[in-house]
Amino acid sequence: MKRSQSNPKVDSSDGRPASEPPLSEEYTERCVSCQQSIRAKLLKRHRCTACRRLQAVSKSDAHMARILGEFPRLDHWPRWFMAETDELYIFRAQSFLRALILVVDKVELAVLHLATGSRFAFQLATVAPDQWDGFLR
């Protein structure tokens, strides 16, 4: 399992004291949508709770205003959905045929994951960090 450098959450799969429960009890998998490592038993159809609960959000929403202020290139996406966890926001943008997923941390809006592809794809293609600005700024 690769740990994202930009993700402040540290999983406990290494450097763990012997007193902690066995790995099988906290086995994690990546959500196909936001790519965050989640305890496998919380995933349903490979999606985390937050990604299953994305809600439509308008561009006038305060969260959207903050995102579009930081990432102006996203403004052309007509439809938006969002969800949040304790640490991050998950945004899904949609057009007629395309979709984009943006995962950012709540405090600094640091990008943790960006993916795009067909709106109908089960899993969008991850965008490499050196390509992020072309989509965002």
Ligand SMILES: [Zn+2]
């Ligand atoms: Zn997810």
